[in-house]
Amino acid sequence: MTILNETLQEEELKIQTPSISRKDEYESVGKSVLRKDSVPKVTGKAIYTGDLHMPGMLFGKVLLSTQAHALIKSIDVSAAAAVPGVKAVLTSRDIPGENAFGIAIPDQQVLAETKVRYIGEPVAIVAAEDIFAAEQAISQIQVEYEPLPAVFSPFDALKPGAPAVHAKGNILYHTKVRKGNIERGFDEAAIIVENIYRTSGQDHAPIEPEAGFAWIDAEGVLNVFSGTQYAFRDRRQIAIALNLPMNRVRVANMTMGGGFGRKDDVTAEILVALLAWKTGRPVRLVYSRHEAMMSQTHRHPTYTRVRTGANKEGKLTAMEGVIYGDTGAYASLGLFVIKKMALHLGGPYYYPNYKSDSFSVYTNNPIFGAFRGFGVLQAAVSHEGQIDELAEKLGMDPIEFRLRNCLRPGLSFSTGQLMTNACGIATTLERLQDYLVENGLSIELHPEVSA
Amino acid sequence: MLYRKYEVAQTLPEALSLLSSHNGAVVRPVAGGTDLILQLHERILSADVLVDISRVPELRGIRLENGQLVIGAATTYTEISRSDLVLKNAFVLAEASKKIGAVQIQNMATLGGNIGNASPAADAIPGLYALQADVVVCGPNAERRIPITEFHQGYRKIDLNPGELIKEIRFAIPAEGTGTAFYKYALRKSQAISVVDAAVCVQLSDGVIKHATVALGAVAPTIIRSPAAESVLIGEPPSEDLFDRAAEAACQDARPIDDIRGSAAFRKYLVGVCTSHAVRSACERAA
Amino acid sequence: MDENNLIKMELTVNGEAVSMIVKGGRRLLDFLRDDLHLTGTKEGCGEGECGSCTVHLDGQSVLACLTPMERAIGCSVLTIEGVGSPTNLHPVQAALLDEGGVQCGMCTPGMVMSALDLLERNPDPTIEEIIEGISGNLCRCTGYKKIIYGIQQAAQELQAASPAGTVKESVE
Incomplete structure (x- = not known):
């Protein structure tokens, strides 16, 4: 799989990075420029989705699953529909198009049909004249669940006979990366360190919880406004769920109060579109912080076992x-x-021999998706831990050890991709070294907090 | 709607009569609202009528009365932390008030609310335990004065009858040579509920601790005193070794649980940390 | 008891007298956003943690999500809309722009209101005092530093403009 040959390493330093142009040649690069939207923001005039208002507007609310893994035996919405002011109570049966969406794979239900897979999965939606009627209606919806055994860690999910979260099995994807000859690589090592690293889940907690606003204009076009990271992908998924041609759906991106990856997915868009389409009225659906934490995506918890070897020369x-x-x-x-994460598990360092396997595993935990760093910072926890421990065992300065091994133009990444430029790790480390010297500082491997 | 009717009381008798004048309805007093409005919004509690007691003069303000400091139940933390009377006589309360929520919460929340909400992690209450304060409650017919240790009967359980209000807090001005301190460990500096906290009063006389009270928060169903730590301290001159022994003794009295903010074992450890910090500060202030 | 719970909200908002009959039993935040359409005051958490709904009630910063609306009757409320306009920014607003302290903007109105409250009490705060002053406001974008520097810059400008240290808000 590798495109790297043995001679390439010797050639590594002959490729030079292009010289950096002077800053003042650019209009904005290297200069402090005012954000276009910052004046409206600092005066409170910027309009976010939850600030939208229209005459005749209804308030949307979502019923979330209380079960981690259960069959839905029945949903009784009669009491909810009878609450004064309630204009619509919708379940999966009311979806005109496909009850499926997903940013990469459409494996997610707009509203749970026969089975819920996590606590917080949308089961029913309500639109009402005010938020209190919507809340009351939500509390009146009767869902009969038949609980199923659930799995809450990838290890439980991979056990033989584990409850299947999805019919196709609990492994979503297995990534393999192979480069060089891993056995020979470890044979050449004078020292090998092996560790297990665990990182936890994390909520993005954008200060603006997810929200959507939908209305039908005079031409019959369904308009959906939301703080989204990807309006066109939302539009396609709304059209499929509502069985509308794409030209009947318009998605506009409102000012977004923080996304950090989470608003890349469809959040409130399809649900609020359904409510507007069914009622013919403008509808605003704003998640509470609690609902957002329960139902939206988070950062992946990961479990990693990693072995790293280095020779006596510190390579x-x-x-x-x-x-x-x-x-x-x-x-x-x-x-x-x-x-x-499998590609980046080694970090910004050169390994002649590299092997990694990653398993993305379904469980009955909340959904984990894109979050700043996109798997790379979970990897950083382990590669930096490994590098520090190797440097310590070799008796080398941790910066010096990194400089000996960092990716430079002419060296190849874990996938075999040849670095040509855009790997500034060496320059960064050298500047850090200079800074430490200038300020009379040194790095300790396990620094204690001190004055 | 969170409630159906909002009534503003101008005097204490009016507040008491509003509280008992709605037959069959759930009537709740509201001062700062920082606990109540949240609990209504999240449907943890319900209410038909709110009676606003935040402007009742009898429930507000801080004053000296016959050697006692009196703090009205509807006095806010901002008012407490800026009060010269509190800063001079009960520094522990000013210190704790600055640790509650953040500025906005301190501007709204009241001492009486903290006592009535009766959380074992309430930051203002350990100081009141250490100061050996009494709670004065008043009903339609009479006032009662109850030591705060008895007022808090159990986990979020208080000695308050229907129709009664918490009126004020009273405690004797600590004797000459007394230092007080509050120390809180939380997951961040502001807007955080205590994982463990400790409040301490010590009186020094001729370089020896003559009197000591140690109160611990978030380690039992209510705030507790630590008799073990107090008996270690009394009769000894302050020293690092003494602070360590007091910390160890306090751990014996703590009965923490595992919860979202920390494990029981971690809390036991923190009891020592908080106690020794608070005792050291109190001794420094007493000297 | 009136089942509709209609009440008369009479108060001053951003220097202007307001008198209207609206549904009671809600939060000050709902009154400001839904009835007055002053949507600059944001709801980030609805439970008093994030500070996005910070407004001034009779000159003190409070959380509009924990304040019953009726509490504001007869009071003076200042929201972000009353602080400065795009063509006439308050020095705190101008300094936040200058320092790059505004990103997604959702925490910004609350930050400005907390900064004003701080500078009113303490016109010459240290960095630590600024941190304490905005500790009730969460920001997920900036990492806080640029906001802190912005407030520090604004304090210096306000001090220079009014050497006596008597800083007044633009409204009230």
């Missing part, structure tokens, strides 16, 4: 790792996040 010879990423109940971008 890395091999790295081998296995990653289990908990992707939760649905795919979201869990295939790509955990795939990327």
